[in-house]
Amino acid sequence: MAYVAVKGGERAIDNAHAWLAETRRGNPDVPEIGVAQIAEQIGRAVDRVMGEGSLFDRELAALAIKQSQGDLIEAAFLLRAYRTTLPRFIHSEPVDTAGMAIRRRISATFKDLPGGQILGPTYDYTHRLLDFALASEATVAAAPEASHPVGEMAHVHSLLRHEGLLENDEPAAAGEPGDLTRQPLSFPAPRDVRLQALARGDEGFLLALGYSTQRGWGGTHPFAGEIRMGEAVVEIIPPELGFPIDIGDITLTECQMINQFKGSKTVPAQFTRGYGLVFGHSERKAMAMALVDRAMRAEELGEDVTAPAQNIEFVLYHSDNVEGTGFTEHLKLPHYVDFQSELETVRRMRRDMAAPMAEVAQ
């Protein structure tokens, strides 16, 4: 009867799902968590799921986090599987991050600059001491507000541009931007597609790759030229209107890395840039993305391609955690047919090896 035991059935699957639902709910004496609570109070997780799930929708991302018991890759997968069923009407105009309603804006390259340094809601200077007061419910005092509103802030790189010290923005490509969710990756991958892949990519993977460039595996000599976070306007141009209309605001984190560049025979020494842009407040991801974006420009800039972060094919094929988790976890599917064929091969090889050895022994 052991044979029967290894076979799955519909009932087994149904029962597993019922058990999963019960486990997800946890102890029924504890109040059930609401989607709104997740969206409001576990916002960084929601941001990450929106970014890796490629869909800006806080409510759905919060629902996905609830459904996945806080497994954020599973949540991103849920969001993507929903996103792929949605019709794609139009692509937006390039988002004007210079016009962003700033909540945070810092530059590591200048002590002060027009618009100033705005710390915003950051963990940067918190002391990482567990706050036991948070374990019990308490009201939070409102944060003090500035006496005057923060206006638009020009990008740091635009302040440097007139000296020619910093490479210019690439001219916008004509036609529709690439879209990995519609067209498979092909090489050489243009920068718009590379940036899309990074924006959807796994935060942990990009962090490790970005970090590796700082430790000598494809160094880029980076400075955090600017990091900004806030709300940016999304505009589309409906064909029947022919002019842009505002369809809403999204929260974005943008990172402009400024990287040393020695120059070449034809180009004088100047600073190059790596770019990171992600949904929500996700500074670690935006910074890692900017490091990896710059590392992947090695070939274009005439640098030696020696490190993993500089290998465009390696980075782009392995940055997607929904693909990666699926394929890694598929190893738990039955493989006994293949294993059986390997068993027979190994047995045959051992037999063949044993036969001449037996002859020698005689």
Next chain:
Amino acid sequence: MKGYNFAYLDEQTKRMIRRAILKAVAIPGHQIPFGSREIPLPYGWGTGGIQVTAAILGADDRLKVIDQGADDTTNAVSIRRFFARTADVATTTKTADATVIQTRHRIPETALRDGQIIVYQVPQPEPMYRLEPSRVETRRMHALADYGLMHVKLYEDIARLGHIGISYDYPVMVNARYLMAPSPIPAFDNPKMHMMPALQLFGAGREKRIYAVPPYTEVRSLDFVDHPFHPARAPHACGLCGAGDSYLDEVLTDDRGGRLFVCSDTDYCETRRADGQVGAEGVPVGMPGGAVEATQ
């Protein structure tokens, strides 16, 4: 299913996939990139096969889904349910009755016929990926039909081990032009692909490739004149139905080396037993204690 199109994918996406399939059929064995979509099942669990099946399935089709040759393995059950739910198509476990067969890791023992379509789930469409990881490189090698690397690998296996060391996903030449990964079917199944009357479609969702072998196409397993291809199976008869020609699973029955060899193709085994064939450890169908009661 409410809120979703027939067979889950929207019609535009199906059209894109059908175009890729047509191109694949026109160039046997050549990998066609396609805009693979997210499927509500994980990558690596049959998303390519599911997209191909969804694109070719019609309301009057009869679908069979197998994993490891069996209709009742969990992932086969899950995929069959997915289509029963999203396309409301008839399903069957009988190879002969199916119009479309989606498979992982096996080709049914019962010979497929004209008009049937077999859809393979493919984890890795590139046959040379273990030898050359860059797809930029392997694409160039396919374009030039430069397959020396694979021949050298097989030669080195023979030189070092005495045998070719590949026992599944054994590379084949299709139509004497393209080197192709047959998906991780055991090498035992490779000869079934040669001149098969049914259309063979291959879907790799994560890798975003579709390829095909049209009916009655030459499919040769790579080998050498002095080391001919050897499709291996366990040298036993099925314990339940007595078949001596089928691919066998080895089932451990205790911790003292006891084992039972049974057909991996459950439909083949059940059909034989229904016809009165009984293996050494089987009981006639209908008798109490029959070892393979359906668990559904």
